[in-house]
Amino acid sequence: MSMFPAATYQARRAALLARLRDAGACGLVLLPGHVDSPMNYRDNAYEFRQDSSFLYFCGLQQPELALLLDIDDGSTTLHGDDIGIDHLVWTGPLPSVAERAALSGIERTATNARLGATLSTARTAGRDVHFLKPYRGETRLALAAWLGLADAQIDAAASRALTLAAIALRAVKSTSEVAEIENALHVTRDMHHLAMRLSRPGVVEQEIVGAMEGLALAHGRRLAYPSIFTSRGEILHNHDHSVKLKGGELIVNDTGANSPIGYASDITRTIPVGGRFTGLQAELYDLVLDAQTQAIAAVAPGVPYRDIHGLACRVMVEGMKTLGFMRGDAAEAVQAGAHAIFFQCGTGHMMGLDVHDMEGLGENDVGYGEGFTRSTLFGHKSLRLARPLQPGFVVTIEPGVYINRWLTERWQAEGRHAQFIDYAMFDRHADFGGIRIEDDILVTADGRRELGPPIARTRIDVEAQCAS
The missing domain is CATH 3.40.350.10 (Creatinase/prolidase N-terminal domain)
Known part of the structure; x- marks a missing residue:
């Protein structure tokens, strides 16, 4: 035991x-x-x-x-x-x-x-x-x-x-607890790289999910949570794996293994079926990676996680403006909640023995606390963590872009945030799907440390794994 x-x-x-x-x-x-x-x-x-x-x-x-x-x-x-x-x-x-x-x-x-x-x-x-x-x-x-x-x-x-x-x-995680999380991440890396190699035209999503779970079981582990592996990445928690891959679509793979003692890992990668990011896929992938890179760099003791979320949102709004999806002042758009047209969730959460650590004890008590009130705005209200970071916290950083046809249609009919959103662009790319990139970060006394072994993250590295 x-x-x-x-x-x-x-x-x-x-x-x-x-x-x-x-x-x-x-x-x-x-x-x-x-x-x-x-x-x-x-x-x-x-x-x-x-x-x-x-x-x-x-x-x-x-x-x-x-x-x-x-x-x-x-x-x-x-x-x-x-x-x-x-x-x-x-x-x-x-x-x-x-x-x-x-x-x-x-x-x-x-x-x-x-x-x-x-x-x-x-x-x-x-x-x-x-x-x-x-x-x-x-x-x-x-x-x-x-x-x-x-x-x-x-x-x-x-x-x-x-x-x-x-x-x-x-x-606050001890050195031994952090070691358990990193133990889990070594298996999780192999699971994600296996999925990249298997994501080819003609393969059914469930075959890849089964291969990843089999790899975890072969190492004496279980999944930290049910895998999200889907070509419908705009559906944030889509657990249907019945689709046969055609080629050219993007797969959101949110999968993590546990350590033997039960500590979680939580990693998301986005995989191009057929091995190459093309056109808008490449541009949006690089935008999400830029937002994640800047958000990770902002992690430090005393920094409210809400500020890190705001930074990720602003970076993505600026990028979406360049690509023609958004307009106006990025900070004003985020404050109003207009960014939720493509980013409906939070940038991350606490992690430990539970993948969303301790949320069974009360999400607001875990993630907010004194001086921090949960927003009621769509998008912002889904932020699970807002409080200042402390050394020993382990958090996820997971920005994403999700083009959801049903959300676009509803907001457009209501005329919501029309000063910030170019609905014609969202309509044009209604079938795009989603992109998410997620890693696990330890808050240290002087900053942060990315946990676990490297898992292919840049477009070049992901495409190399797909081809290997």
Whole structure:
């Protein structure tokens, strides 16, 4: 089982308790792990993925475990059940709960049945039970039963102090965590280069997706998220892979592998089917790459990520003006939200154990925080990260151009941002598709570092991989 040393998890739990005490919290912290999620009946489950906060503070990747921390006396108890003979014949021998606890530096263990009784006693005594807002139905049901809450009460009862403490700790990546992300990126590089070589006329998209996932599995990994591999790149999260490639179109390939411990990678490359970028494809590709290059260069401690997003948007509006798609002042166009005619999403997000790191804890708490309010404008409101960057943050930088026929038609009918947008040009290139280029960046004490091995990114290098 892949884990950090026990001392890592002990230090994380101690830091969590210290932050909670500093915030004036007392009582218990309950961190439930995940249970198996049935695919179509109980014994045929989806591949198990542990809750990331449980994984961060405990490291154990088995189902049906729960972590209970006592803020007042500093103790930690791992709840779980040892297998009996009925399970043994199906699974073979498995480590006991005590053996698993030792791997995480936990001395106390108890059964799952005991957990309910402990929580009931604590509630009767008037002690607080801190838990994170759940995002899985099974966890919601368990919390409701343990804590005597109706489902409608659960979200409001989640602990604000615990949420903010967990975000603060998980946001700053240690050297070991960064190494895990780079470990994942080595496999991700091979997956992307394989896709470039396979993207040829006559091949069905699913064949290439399958080859990439097979490569990840051959390295003992899983995908960090379902692959976006599509010749309809203007559809931002298109997971249909049924199209047979014709030649001449562009493929947006947004695919990343996990590390053995579960840390994500998140890389996007745009591939010309047939091996060459032509005409407008080449011009827009170079524009997106320029926007990404300038945005990466702007990453530094203290810089609000919102400013990096604004920079990428302005660079692309200026380029789209040169190509005849936009007009007017670039800064004014971005402020008004007119850039969203071709760039409908944000420039990036936090990354770690989750590909959109910690967003299950609350996207605004993770990405915005004090002093930063989420925009209500189309496009700008999809920016997941705005807050000032800190050393140890890992972020993605992923500008793109997406010419979406349905969006163009709607905005044109409404006359929206007509002073900035040349709708005739968008109509002329309604079938263009999309381009995205994405890399993973570590914020360092004095700037930034691009993580992982080089993955073909310039037009020359991408075309060379396609031809290899």
